[in-house]
Amino acid sequence: MSSYINNEIKCSNYNFQNLGVTIKNVISMANYCFACNRCVNVCPLSHLDVFFPRKLVGDLILSSLGEVLTNHNIWNCLTCGQCSIYCPMTQENLGVRIPDLILELRKASRKSKIQINRITQCETHNEIFPLISKMIANNPISPNKLEFLKGKVLKTADSGEIAYFIGCLPLMEEIFYNFKCNYTEIPITIISLLNEANIVPVVLNEKCCGHDILWGEGDTETFKKFAEYNTQLYKDAGVKIVIVGCAEGYRIWKYDYPKIVDDFDFKVFHFSEFFLKEKILEHVKFPQSSKIKVTYHDSCRMGRLGGRLYNAPRELIRQIPGVELIEMDNIKDDANCCGVATFLNCNEYSRFLRQNRINEAINTRAEYLIVSCPKCLTHFNCYLNEPSSNEEKKELRNNIKVMDLASFIGKLLFLV
Amino acid sequence: MLKIKKKRNKEFEPAILVFCCNWCSYAGADLAGVSRFQYPPNIRIVRVMCSSRVEPIYVLRSFSNGIDGVLVIGCHKGDCHYMHGFEYTLNRMEHLKNLLKMVGIEEDRFWLHSISASEGKQFSELIIEFTHTIKELGESKIPKRFGTMEFKCN
Numbered sequence: 304m305s306s307y308i309n310n311e312i313k314c315s316n317y318n319f320q321n322l323g324v325t326i327k328n329v330i331s332m333a334n335y336c337f338a339c340n341r342c343v344n345v346c347p348l349s350h351l352d353v354f355f356p357r358k359l360v361g362d363l364i365l366s367s368l369g370e371v372l373t374n375h376n377i378w379n380c381l382t383c384g385q386c387s388i389y390c391p392m393t394q395e396n397l398g399v400r401i402p403d404l405i406l407e408l409r410k411a412s413r414k415s416k417i418q419i420n421r422i423t424q425c426e427t428h429n430e431i432f433p434l435i436s437k438m439i440a441n442n443p444i445s446p447n448k449l450e451f452l453k454g455k456v457l458k459t460a461d462s463g464e465i466a467y468f469i470g471c472l473p474l475m476e477e478i479f480y481n482f483k484c485n486y487t488e489i490p491i492t493i494i495s496l497l498n499e500a501n502i503v504p505v506v507l508n509e510k511c512c513g514h515d516i517l518w519g520e521g522d523t524e525t526f527k528k529f530a531e532y533n534t535q536l537y538k539d540a541g542v543k544i545v546i547v548g549c550a551e552g553y554r555i556w557k558y559d560y561p562k563i564v565d566d567f568d569f570k571v572f573h574f575s576e577f578f579l580k581e582k583i584l585e586h587v588k589f590p591q592s593s594k595i596k597v598t599y600h601d602s603c604r605m606g607r608l609g610g611r612l613y614n615a616p617r618e619l620i621r622q623i624p625g626v627e628l629i630e631m632d633n634i635k636d637d638a639n640c641c642g643v644a645t646f647l648n649c650n651e652y653s654r655f656l657r658q659n660r661i662n663e664a665i666n667t668r669a670e671y672l673i674v675s676c677p678k679c680l681t682h683f684n685c686y687l688n689e690p691s692s693n694e695e696k697k698e699l700r701n702n703i704k705v706m707d708l709a710s711f712i713g714k715l716l717f718l719v
Numbered sequence: 720m721l722k723i724k725k726k727r728n729k730e731f732e733p734a735i736l737v738f739c740c741n742w743c744s745y746a747g748a749d750l751a752g753v754s755r756f757q758y759p760p761n762i763r764i765v766r767v768m769c770s771s772r773v774e775p776i777y778v779l780r781s782f783s784n785g786i787d788g789v790l791v792i793g794c795h796k797g798d799c800h801y802m803h804g805f806e807y808t809l810n811r812m813e814h815l816k817n818l819l820k821m822v823g824i825e826e827d828r829f830w831l832h833s834i835s836a837s838e839g840k841q842f843s844e845l846i847i848e849f850t851h852t853i854k855e856l857g858e859s860k861i862p863k864r865f866g867t868m869e870f871k872c873n
């Protein structure tokens with residue numbers, strides 16, 4: 304089998320890295336498929352006629368890798384994981400896991416000319432994110448992003464057992480300054496609530512987690528640099544527990560770092576998990592307010608791809624007095640995608656997906672759409688901020704505000 | 720990509736990129752040339768119609784391509800040919816400065832200034848000062864040309 308594949312590849316104009324292992328992985332994953340077509344039925348992109356996961360998997364078994372990659376644009380997939388939930392052949396570490404399969408293909412083929420062209424076509428925001436990631440990863444000077452904490456009465460430490468990973472939120476604050484998403488409210492709220500429970504978290508100038516560079520570009524070299532830098536930084540500070548405030552950071556710390564870093568022994572918690580464990584919100588006194596209706600959007604990186612962390616954030620919302628959680632039609636495993644992952648592919652299709660999800664939220668008649676991922680926050684806000692000459696539509700959009708879970712709590716407590 | 724030859728074992732010669740807006744600062748640079756005010760040869764000028772045309776990504780890309788310092792020059796506030804252009808630039812570059820800090824690029828590698836069409840002398844003084852600052856800072860620490868940048872820049 305493998306010699307057959309090698310022959311085929313030689314004729315095509317691809318030069319794959321780590322050829323043997325990757326291809327064996329990919330083909331063995333694809334071999335589990337029995338063409339039931341469930342993945343196509345649920346993939347949001349196949350409804351829009353953009354991408355057909357089963358076709359890709361089927362072609363992987365039958366034709367050469369070079370051919371498959373030419374015929375299918377693997378950069379279109381949102382890696383949202385909807386397909387792998389429905390696929391009857393997906394199990395832990397076994398079976399067709401399409402997001403992982405796509406990631407492997409991206410890793411292997413990213414250096415070939417056709418794929419570089421395709422990445423460039425999919426990139427948004429002038430490629431500012433991959434560029435910044437690469438600059439940070441290769442820069443010997445460590446980043447300096449804790450400026451926003453200056454002038455705040457927050458206690459942070461340089462070494463200790465519990466660390467809070469800020470990630471790229473301050474960077475996003477500067478890049479999307481005109482969106483007024485207030486990303487830095489998230490770390491401020493989390494740190495002050497931790498302080499309230501007498502926990503002084505370690506907050507360091509870490510580099511980005513590397514999510515976009517891994518999932519968006521398949522660039523393992525840069526990702527490895529991030530992983531090694533961050534884990535070393537925390538190891539030197541004596542950290543045992545890492546609290547992460549965003550969905551993508553959570554996924555990366557929990558599932559992708561252990562794969563690439565040899566002696567990884569941190570316990571990783573999403574802040575909602577940690578708050579529940581330490582019962583932090585139970586001791587906080589919320590000011591009296593009128594009833595607020597909210598709805599919660601599950602992000603893929605915390606849900607389908609992040610160990611199905613569905614209940615912790617909901618439990619946290621329920622702990623806030625006066626807040627009523629109304630669920631949308633599609634939640635948890637079925638939650639619809641916000642439309643963009645890793646800042647790739649922001650186009651008419653992804654706009655349609657965003658519109659779809661926002662409408663679902665509006666239909667619940669909630670005042671706030673609570674999200675737990677900065678990307679969802681950005682993209683929903685982008686959609687809501689679109690100029691529209693249709694007054695009725697605008698009215699509808701004004702009915703809902705999109706907010707991050709942490710900054711929502713912070714706003715209620717007047718922490719930010 | 721700029722080709723400023725770096726002489727070995729001699730004093731460090733920085734590569735500096737200057738963005739000048741067409742209406743004031745480029746004319747100012749022109750005046751400096753016509754009046755024969757001397758300034759160091761380390762700079763290359765990119766003429767843009769207005770300083771607000773300079774997107775943050777241009778500056779980041781310059782650094783990732785091995786530039787040691789970037790200078791953006793516009794008209795004086797209120798003098799912009801397009802009315803509010805320079806105010807946009809001020810706002811934008813304020814955020815960019817913070818961003819550069821987070822990326823780990825020294826603050827002084829990026830300056831924003833105003834030069835009017837009649838300020839040839841000031842232009843040459845500014846360049847002398849900026850080049851001096853960059854020389855003190857030394858070579859940019861960002862490794863040159865990583866990843867697929869070369870391809871994507873085209």
Ligand code: SF4
Binds near residue numbers: 383384386
């Ligand atoms: S990960 Fe999402 S976008 Fe990609 S094939 Fe599966 S369902 Fe479709």
Ligand code: SF4
Binds near residue numbers: 335340356392
């Ligand atoms: S759902 Fe799974 S088994 Fe069914 S066609 Fe898709 S990949 Fe194959």
Ligand code: FES
Binds near residue numbers: 769770800805
């Ligand atoms: S034209 Fe000079 S800054 Fe706008």
